[in-house]
Ligand SMILES: CC(C)[C@H](C(=O)O)[C@@H](O)C(=O)O
């Protein structure tokens with residue numbers, strides 16, 4: 001039997017609830033596919049702050065590094081919102097991404113036929129949307145230096161950050177973008193602000209030069225303001241979107257809301273070597289935490305991405321995806337995706353239904 | 359009689375067409391309201407490049423500075439897209455904003471009852487949307503230094519920009535935000551990325567401290583990724599949005615597309631002293647230029663903003679706004695906002711109908 005070690009970071013808010021369900025799905029799929037999973041649960045985010053004083057304890061990072069894949073629930077909550085930067089749950093997440101060197105963040109935004117009514121977009125605009133945002137995750141303005149709050153030469157107080165990309169950072173994420181598009185509909189749209197920013201002009205030049213390695217993929221470029229519009233106007237025009245860290249943060253959230261069901265959307269963060277990081281794109285939803293109301297499907301689908309992108313277990317991944325679709329076909333819905341005529345269930349029951357359908 | 363001098367910058371693409379119509383509206387309103395307008399047309403953008411070799415000739419900037427208000431059509435086109443940065447039409451626009459010191463960009467996004475079907479959002483989500491984005495326009499990553507394409511200490515090629523805000527820049531745009539909200543529904547939402555960026559933490563601190571001058575305005579804060587989602591989920595929750603240059607670029611375009619009729623949306627860019635700059639938010643639409651297909655209403659409504667915010671002529675402004683609404687009520691539509699049952703007209707005819715309704 002194959003064996004994999006999985007680091008599990010339940011995190012905060014609804015994280016532990018959705019993780020518990022997703023772990024059961026992973027166990028079942030393992031027993032059915034002859035794969036053995038070893039699990040190690042570690043603290044991270046606000047709960048790690050409360051327990052250890054830091055949002056990403058060294059033990060958590062080193063356990064994660066030594067495992068085959070990392071599954072994260074969600075982090076953050078009102079309680080820690082006013083903490084200084086180095087004591088914010090979010091800082092722990094950035095340290096984890098940096099520590100695991102997961103520079104490529106894949107965020108699918110798909111409108112499932114069963115859930116097309118959840119979108120605030122008109123049915124004819126929303127139906128059939130199936131795009132993937134490939135976001136650079138360990139560079140750009142998130143990590144660039146110099147950064148801080150200080151004083152300028154006129155003695156005025158200033159806040160500043162640096163948007164910076166080196167050629168190797170752009171080249172490697174561009175290749176992930178092209179590879180991803182190649183496995184999809186072979187259309188890659190690189191999003192930047194090259195009419196204003198030098199960092200974007202450089203980005204565009206590098207992406208264009210990498211394109212010669214992928215003659216079968218059609219490359220286009222779009223300004224970020226236009227991309228934010230086009231996602232609302234006609235999201236179906238997009239197949240794969242390639243962009244930097246901050247634009248990817250904004251556009252992937254916009255794209256996910258266009259599907260109307262962000263409780264359904266997983267993500268994968270991958271590096272060149274070492275384990276990937278898999279997490280739902282939704283937050284920790286502190287307002288419904290502990291009430292068995294959370295939608296576990298995004299975390300379950302993150303398990304599918306973990307199997308596919310993290311471990312290369314495509315069969316097992318597909319079984320989970322199909323089980324989720326079957327469960328939706330049977331009419332089970334958590335509150336966030338509920339519509340009349342369906343069966344309202346909680347987090348646990350949704351998990352049990354998925355288990356039945358695997 | 360009152361006299362005002364107006365610098366007119368027709369620019370590129372559909373700019374000259376919509377400007378010609380808007381100028382007629384301004385002339386008529388002047389004669390009805392006893393205001394005399396002196397017009398000076400100057401080259402700017404791609405047409406200035408072709409004529410003079412630079413996107414913003416010195417003569418254009420100094421004429422603009424000496425006038426009471428500046429009306430701009432649109433700039434840019436395929437022809438100049440691959441020009442080096444200093445020879446791009448967009449660079450001329452940035453130089454104009456900087457030269458006029460118009461740090462406050464007001465971008466309304468309103469869904470008119472007559473046009474609610476133009477939105478790709480469901481009717482119940484789109485109807486009643488009426489928000490204003492107050493975008494900082496002469497600072498941040500658009501203008502921050504250092505910037506460029508160079509080499510880092512490891513000898514790798516890099517592209518870089520600096521996001522930087524000084525306290526006085528934040529304070530003055532925050533005051534515009536609060537003043538704007540005060541005249542509307544007294545809700546100001548400041549958008550930043552303070553969970554990651556120091557420039558945003560500083561922004562949030564300054565905005566919060568300015569809030570004490572406006573106890574009647576309710577201030578909230580939102581992360582930019584969440585704002586991009588909330589604009590799709592429930593745009594009606596917003597009254598006035600305050601944000602920096604780059605986030606404002608993205609969010610105001612997203613908000614405008616949510617209305618479904620970006621051919622309708624004007625903008626005002628204001629400084630502390632000196633003339634304001636007024637322009638439609640749409641681009642130069644080179645694909646339909648010269649075909650009498652453009653929607654002139656955004657430029658006409660920019661004239662209304664010019665009268666209201668630039669010259670303090672609120673009556674004249676209201677007359678234009680009402681004329682536009684009347685024209686829509688009568689069923690006149692350009693192609694971009696056309697729906698069955700209405701009368702399809704070109705740019706000129708739409709202008710004539712507005713003149714009749716003034
Ligand atoms: C929590 C925050 C630091 C994070 C980010 O900005 O990357 C989140 O918004 C995300 O997109 O995963």
Ligand SMILES: CC(C)[C@H](C(=O)O)[C@@H](O)C(=O)O
Pocket residue numbers: 195196225448449451452607
């Ligand atoms: C043309 C471009 C430089 C400009 C900007 O980014 O500010 C435009 O997108 C706008 O929003 O007015």
